[in-house]
Amino acid sequence: MPYSIEHKQHSQERILAAAVDLFCRFGFDKISVAQVMKQANMTHGAFYAHFKSKSMLYAQAIKHAAVHSLWTREQHNISQLSDFKYLIESYLSLGHVNQLGSPCPLAFLVTDVAHSEPAVREVYQQTLQSMLSSMAKQLEQLDLKNPSALAQQIMTSMIGAVSVARTLSDEQLQLSILNNAKTVLFNQLKANE
Amino acid sequence: MPYSIEHKQHSQERILAAAVDLFCRFGFDKISVAQVMKQANMTHGAFYAHFKSKSMLYAQAIKHAAVHSLWTREQHNISQLSDFKYLIESYLSLGHVNQLGSPCPLAFLVTDVAHSEPAVREVYQQTLQSMLSSMAKQLEQLDLKNPSALAQQIMTSMIGAVSVARTLSDEQLQLSILNNAKTVLFNQLKANE
DNA sequence: GTCTATATGATGATAGAC
């Protein structure tokens, strides 16, 4: 058995990381399987030993991106409202928009996913619901009112601001949009204290 | 001269209408030139007598959709705050999300455009700026504070809510997201009265 | 301007050697 199971897992991990990076940066349809595999340091043909189709990779990549996203990783470090606010600020930063760290697939791929097949959209919906419920739990522990509605308001506003900023080239306008979204959300937090 | 100039304009109009509908519904990359032309009741080859390339059609289609969007059409009918609120409600409706009327390209194509070539992104940015400035003017006439910032907050929140709702299949979740966005925006309007 | 026909290129996916 020349290839260990760890080796396969490591290869899959590289493919997924490459897929997240490239799909978020250039879009699902603009990136070929060959390009993903090249960034993962493999050749085109090896892909199908790991995924059944390009669409299945898409679905897995969204899950992967969600797990590794800034928001998911830092969420358990929240003990007070200021921590939560800091996380919002990080999400609404130019660094996130310019995809320096790990991008949030919900923002970078919204309409992309809307135009994909049902299985992919299903994963997007599940990912969103999972993020919403864990965020609502955090908000509840911080003693905020209407945690569920608040979480939805925060998520969709953040996704809107980041996805719009992502399409713009005018950096001043980007910054303005991101900061205005922050203002709205902080107001909304205060209103539910 | 067997073809009048009105005939050409009418053909272009049909192509643009088909492009808006299909691109918003299925995505730019999922729709071929042949499909657009079929919906416009012409054949593939006739396309290039009207547009230089598929990308140029994309840019023109975004402009076309913006001009014909619900928001642009109804904007001049605003005389009081309740009119403005009604427009927000229309934008944040299931009908808009399900693309029954004229879709707003800024919401239906956000990440799609982000992954397109610079010329298309430029048109998106110009369209957004144009909508923002006319909305800010309306808000100013309604004697609201910070009209420019308010307009940005409203646009990005609405785009976020509609584009997210568009990708979901769970109708309850769609409605919840749309309604929560509405609540945030009405709060924000009240805070700037 | 619109049609039919075609050139040209890229992509998703498979086959078989190692």
Next chain:
DNA sequence: GTCTATCATCATATAGAC
């Protein structure tokens, strides 16, 4: 599991008749 080579398909764009 990964490689090279290849198939089949579909896309954008062009050419030439009407």
